[in-house]
Amino acid sequence: MVKLNKIGIPIMTLAMSFGMVTAVGAETVEQPTAKNLQIQVASTDNIVTKNEVVKRFKELFPKKFDSLTLNDFYLSTAHYYPEDETIRYDLSFSKLVQGKEIYGSATFRGDNLELESFHFEPTDKKGALFPAKVTKEDAQKLAEDFVKKFANGKQYKLDKNNDEYYYYYSNQLLTEPIQYYFTFTNTEENVEIADQKMEVAVLGNGDIVQYYQYSASGNGKNTFDKKDKLVNEKDVISKIKDNLNLQLQYQVNYDYRTDKNNVQLVYTPVTQHSGVNALTGQWLTNNGFSETLPQNPKVEKLVQQPLKPRQEGITIEDAKEIAQKLLTIDSDKIKLRLDSIEESTTREGKEIISISYSYEYRNGGYGTSIELDKQTGELVHYYSVKNEVLREVGEDPSTDKKLTSDEALTQAINHLKEWVPSSLHEYIKPISEPSTDDEYGVYNFSFPRIVNGLVVSGNEISVAINFDGSLNSLFVNKLEVEEWPTTEDVLTKEAAEKIFNEALSLKLAYVKENYKAETKHYSLVYTPIFNEKSSTFLDAKSGKWTSPYGVKEYPIVSHNTAEEELNYLIQNNILEVKDSKFNAETTVKKGEALKVLIKSISYFYEGAYPQEEEGHQSFEDISPDNPYYQIVERAVSLGILDTEKPEFNSSANITREELAVWYIKALGLNQAAKHSEIYQLKGIKDAKDVANTGYVALAEALDILPAENGLFYPKKAVTYAELAVSTIQLAHKVYENGTSFRYY
DSSP: OBOBOOOSSOTTHHHHTTTOOOSSOOOOSOOOOGGGBOEEOOGGGOOOOHHHHHHHHHHHSTTTTTTOOGGGEEEOOOEEETTEEEEEEEEEEEEEETTEEEEEEEEEETTTTEEEEEEEEOSOOGGGSSSOSSOHHHHHHHHHHHHHHHSTTOEEEEOTTOGGGGGGGGSOOTTSOOEEEEEEEEEETTEEEEEEEEEEEEETTSOEEEEEEEEOOOSSOOEEOOSSSOOOHHHHHHHHHHTOOEEEEEEEEEETTTTEEEEEEEEEEOOSOSOEETTTOOEEETTEEESSOOOOOOOOBSOSSOOOOSSSOOOHHHHHHHHHHHHOOSOTTOEEEEEEEEEEEOTTSOEEEEEEEEEEETTEEEEEEEEEETTTOOEEEEEOOHHHHHHHTTOOOOOSOOOOHHHHHHHHHHHHHHHSGGGGGGBBOOSSOOEEETTTTEEEEEEEEEETTEEEEEEEEEEEEETTSOEEEEEEOOOOOSOOOOOTTOOOHHHHHHHHHHHEEEEEEEEESSOOTTOOEEEEEEEEEETTBSOOEEETTTOOEEOTTOOOOOOOOOOTTTHHHHHHHHHTTSSOOSSTTOOTTSBOBHHHHHHHHHHHHSOOOTTOSOOSSTTOOSSTTOOTTSTTHHHHHHHHHTTSSOOSSSOOOTTSBOBHHHHHHHHHHHTTOHHHHHOGGGOOOTTOTTGGGOSOHHHHHHHHHTTSSOOBTTBOOTTSBOBHHHHHHHHHHHHHHHHHTTOGGGGO
8 A cells, every 4th residue: 555655854944944035934844745655666676685785784784683593584565655666665673572572673775785774672771761862063074074974975964954944753751762863965166956865863872763865866976056146145134124025923832842832023034035036136936036026915814704604514424425535536447445534633632533544446545534524624735646656547637728727726725725625714815826837737836824803824725736726735734722922022123134134144055956856957146044043933032143943051050960951951951940059958748749750751731631630639728729639630540640638738848768768659569568667767767757667668779869968868958959850760760660650
């Protein structure tokens, strides 16, 4: 079965890493296209054997996988992509080693079996837990050496501004291994080539666990502009400044750690270009190089008043009928099959019906899915593969008819009125020229969302229209927001322009005029960079640069013995402090201590744990409106807190003995610790002051909360420094015991 394949390059890497700014703003979800669809190769045409691929794999990783035999590997059916007919071979492996499974996969391409991607999950990751065995600097050297093995003489350069694309990965549990992510860009004459990249992930123990090589170059030899006779940079900067076109927008940031959206007002350039040709001075637009820029259109709503929903609620049977109508192909050679239908709820609370379907024909098939809004019967996500399927069975779907861009826009709006009418009053006509894909015969439009007269960056309806006017794809990207900030006290547009102009610099890069595989020529393009980073968003109230990825800076604190541990917790948003003057010798309140513990070993998203029943609460003093309610209820559900006492008393100091009890319960050793009569606190001078002997004995023996000079100090209030060190020790024990799964 053929499936949709997500290209491994991070969202917006090509545009954002080179400072390209567009009229749409930052996209938030990668859209599937025909270019990402895998096409299976008939088994009779597959001339590469499993033995050959496994042999190549072991050559690339000498001694690393010697314990794996041929039977531990599986080779799937060879495949290729519409835009690149180079044959790919997917190899996977798994083996049980001392009760733990080692597994991974690799993709090879071409007759030479060049490694395109690699993923590996080792059995032992203890050395990758904080503090990791390998530093980021060490990991970078390992990544660089790894890239050299597969560069084939090409000069790949580390992208030092790529950290923010992997930002949310750094906010992880203490029981999870540290991974370092690196992106390398190929160069020509020391100039970066925008669409040729390698990505490498290094585990904190030094293992290379992910690798992906991306190139939109296709097959054949590429040509490059020569670096002589470049346009004067000052002239280019002046040209870009004159066409900056700043716009005040809402930017919705999704925080993976809290599962919430937050909104800020930003200024961002809304331009019709992504750079300037460094040899000719022409603009690089969505449709190639041009002497002039398209005119910036006015904001114009699609409809003035809300339209009725397509349907008032749909059933599974209704969804089947909609799918049949939308997906059926008029051909005796092709059979549509609805493989599965599932009901689910999105993070935004929207009820979705997802339909997985496939087209079957004589020598293969395509498979993907569509999503419908259960309340309205409207499309949420759809991508048509009809043309690809028709081509596979030898029926040419192409037509002599080609709508103009304006005609295609009219058709796009008509399709929106048919398939997503109820929300169209929140969207406006495109504020950028559509991109045209002549290879696949489609126009790509983006309809931005508008709230209070302002565009919402990254919230749009993406629509692709075939040249004959039929619907190629539709995707609704809408983040729900409780309260939109007002425009009071924002910077003036003139003040924002001054900041942008002062921060503007240029980056020279090799870019294709379009990203078609058959395009072999790379042009030299000056792309705008602001603040020496990829961010093109300025907080409209503070005047500080911001990022669509939610990146923020954390304070760095000092401490004699626990500095490294404290800062790691702070950087991972587990411990929250106001500034670098934070005193880690301050005693910790029970509420804050529990919050640190839960966020260290358990995925915790505020608002993700609804009350089991109306008015339910485990403690009299922790009601649903208490800031610690979710934390406390999560701890109760995990068995870390019991409810024998009526009150939790979150503002009281946490003692060492109380913390020991929490830790042992977190390890799942509560039943063993209860039998206090079997434990002795030998060598503990203040043992008589300990009430929970079993818990303290285990915490001390496991070196989570060790005694100090023969004294345990059970009634002593715990400091933030002690909490940081002991929580990390606990996390190691949770990992070693294999009980971290309890907290997912």
